[in-house]
Amino acid sequence: MGKNLVEKIIGKHLLVGEMTAGQEVAIRIDQTLTQDATGTMAYLQFEAMGLSRVKTLSVSYVDHNTLQDGFENADDHRYLQTVAAKHGIKYSKAGNGICHQVHLERISRPGATLLGSDSHTPTLGAVGMLAMGVGGLDVAVAMAGGPFYLTYPRVIRVNLEGKLRPWCSAKDIVLEMLKIFTTKGNVGTLIEYGGSGLETLTVPERSTITNMGAEMGVTTSIFPSDEMTLTFFKAQAREDDWHELKPDEDARYDKTVTIDLGAIQPNVACPHSPDKVKRIREIEGLEVNQVLVGSCTNSSYRDVMLVAAMLKGRHVHPNVSFGVAPGSRQVLAMIAKNGALRDLVAAGARILETACGFCVGCGQAPQSKAVSLRTNNRNFEGRSGTKDAAVYLVSPETAVAAALTGKVTDPRDLGFVYPQIVLPEVYYIDDSMLLEPAADTAISVYRGPNIGEPPHNKAMPKTLTAKVTIKVGDKITTDHIMPAGPFLKYRSNVPKYSKYVFHPVDPGFSEKCERNKRDGFNSVIVAGLSYGQGSSREHAALCPMYLGVRLLLAKSVERIHAANLVNFGILQLTFISDADYDRLQDGDELEIENVYQAVENKQVTVKNKTQGYSFHTQCSLTQRQKEIMLSGGLLNYAANGKR
Numbered sequence: 001m002g003k004n005l006v007e008k009i010i011g012k013h014l015l016v017g018e019m020t021a022g023q024e025v026a027i028r029i030d031q032t033l034t035q036d037a038t039g040t041m042a043y044l045q046f047e048a049m050g051l052s053r054v055k056t057l058s059v060s061y062v063d064h065n066t067l068q069d070g071f072e073n074a075d076d077h078r079y080l081q082t083v084a085a086k087h088g089i090k091y092s093k094a095g096n097g098i099c100h101q102v103h104l105e106r107i108s109r110p111g112a113t114l115l116g117s118d119s120h121t122p123t124l125g126a127v128g129m130l131a132m133g134v135g136g137l138d139v140a141v142a143m144a145g146g147p148f149y150l151t152y153p154r155v156i157r158v159n160l161e162g163k164l165r166p167w168c169s170a171k172d173i174v175l176e177m178l179k180i181f182t183t184k185g186n187v188g189t190l191i192e193y194g195g196s197g198l199e200t201l202t203v204p205e206r207s208t209i210t211n212m213g214a215e216m217g218v219t220t221s222i223f224p225s226d227e228m229t230l231t232f233f234k235a236q237a238r239e240d241d242w243h244e245l246k247p248d249e250d251a252r253y254d255k256t257v258t259i260d261l262g263a264i265q266p267n268v269a270c271p272h273s274p275d276k277v278k279r280i281r282e283i284e285g286l287e288v289n290q291v292l293v294g295s296c297t298n299s300s301y302r303d304v305m306l307v308a309a310m311l312k313g314r315h316v317h318p319n320v321s322f323g324v325a326p327g328s329r330q331v332l333a334m335i336a337k338n339g340a341l342r343d344l345v346a347a348g349a350r351i352l353e354t355a356c357g358f359c360v361g362c363g364q365a366p367q368s369k370a371v372s373l374r375t376n377n378r379n380f381e382g383r384s385g386t387k388d389a390a391v392y393l394v395s396p397e398t399a400v401a402a403a404l405t406g407k408v409t410d411p412r413d414l415g416f417v418y419p420q421i422v423l424p425e426v427y428y429i430d431d432s433m434l435l436e437p438a439a440d441t442a443i444s445v446y447r448g449p450n451i452g453e454p455p456h457n458k459a460m461p462k463t464l465t466a467k468v469t470i471k472v473g474d475k476i477t478t479d480h481i482m483p484a485g486p487f488l489k490y491r492s493n494v495p496k497y498s499k500y501v502f503h504p505v506d507p508g509f510s511e512k513c514e515r516n517k518r519d520g521f522n523s524v525i526v527a528g529l530s531y532g533q534g535s536s537r538e539h540a541a542l543c544p545m546y547l548g549v550r551l552l553l554a555k556s557v558e559r560i561h562a563a564n565l566v567n568f569g570i571l572q573l574t575f576i577s578d579a580d581y582d583r584l585q586d587g588d589e590l591e592i593e594n595v596y597q598a599v600e601n602k603q604v605t606v607k608n609k610t611q612g613y614s615f616h617t618q619c620s621l622t623q624r625q626k627e628i629m630l631s632g633g634l635l636n637y638a639a640n641g642k643r
């Protein structure tokens, strides 16, 4: 029996376990990436492990907190630069671009494993890497040479057949995928792309598709490394980093789905979820206040050139605020040289920094009740910085159509010829903002007043008594739990950041937890389906832990967040019956007797002391995860000499 791509890559990196869907395996990690918002904690944790140099090819990017409204961000950047230099890590300075875009351009390697402390790390699957998003602590362990544990996934083959029609692009494909797969229920699956349509899809287009696999909640997405990939590596002057990697003809998949590219139409994800996908035609005519192009989904040279070509000789509608953030310094330098930047400026575009920026709510908050069309990947309520704004996710083509007309417009109705973007034979290459680490380790690491020690948890008590402190519904994202935007600058200051846990849902949450602590109780979070979707930010587990949360009761938990909860010693149990979720109330006092023994079983009994009844829940953790969680998290577990 032939092998699929996943079997080929995991097979070469396997350390422990059997390659059977649902089984836990441990693999060797070749590369890591961090970004500044998750990176400070990851490096503090790495430092706590006491190693002098990393064992992986590692890059520390600064792309999230680049607004620098106050000293905190700049302090963090300096810490990141010095800690990288000391420990053998490359450092990509602010201004060099968004981590996934730069990694694709300059560092990627087909067939390699990559762990990144950012949920969109799977973007790198565009060139045949096995790239996964995880919490910072998992990256720290990988940098120290430790194995990465994952559940061996079910592999779904998605055949892309045929060819896209004019005005339809990669974003429309991945929005179609989101329509089919939605944002829920895909934990433990991986998508492998194939089919005749790959011949026409360039690496930047493939990266738009792998990028938004994160929104489906899959472990990762991957394309083969083929002639198209070689063309990209040649143009990046990195031909030697390329090799061919294809699945065998008779490879086996758990399921196969076929998508006819010729039938794809311009799509849009409506507020407030990336899977609320409609045809653009269904909402056309809606007045638009803001249009933004950028983010790690749609900021490549191809995308920005397309936008410039559509705008050349035309002007943005007077009622629209239109911004463009090129994904990397490479893209910016090239459009500056070839005149496209001039076309954008002439058309009335606001040129934004080559960073995450608006995508993570750092700037460009739209007006009240705005309709904002954006090319990024997430439109969770409030993420834009304006709670009542309606954010729609679209392709660059559809974004520009709205920027020109002032209303939602199918780009096929613009009445001009679809611009053909020819990718360069050689990209502009200048790695001077991608700093090499220092040769020696005698560098002193800078620590500003914003940088604190990573907090440790205590081992799980024998009997857990805790109060329900919040009850939330389905699809609670990490942006609900630990908001970014203006609070991002406190990522290195856990006591401060913790004050904002659940801020968008219940601003009084942290005070309630403090009160519970004073009264001798831990706190419990009760949630519905797909709890913790979105970001890899481990702060969504770390800060609740700091506040004394020891238990999550949910209908289901998303993959990265589930791992982060284990890493920080929070027990997660899932409801067996929805009626038990319905019955729980805010303030209920719960008890689990002899937790250590209780979690040995798959079923754990929880006593509701306030209402006087007991109910059964499920514990789906592996033996190793149980030990980590019970010891109070991965740092304690590792301190006991375990991995």
Ligand code: MIC
Pocket: 037, 038, 064, 117, 118, 119, 120, 133, 360, 484, 534, 535, 536, 537
């Ligand atoms: C995001 O897109 O939500 C972020 C901000 O990039 C996060 C990382 C973070 O919270 O720092 C992610 O996707 O993991």
Ligand code: SF4
Pocket: 064, 098, 118, 120, 295, 296, 297, 355, 356, 359, 360, 376, 377
């Ligand atoms: Fe940055 Fe947005 Fe991409 Fe997250 S999704 S890495 S915030 S550009």
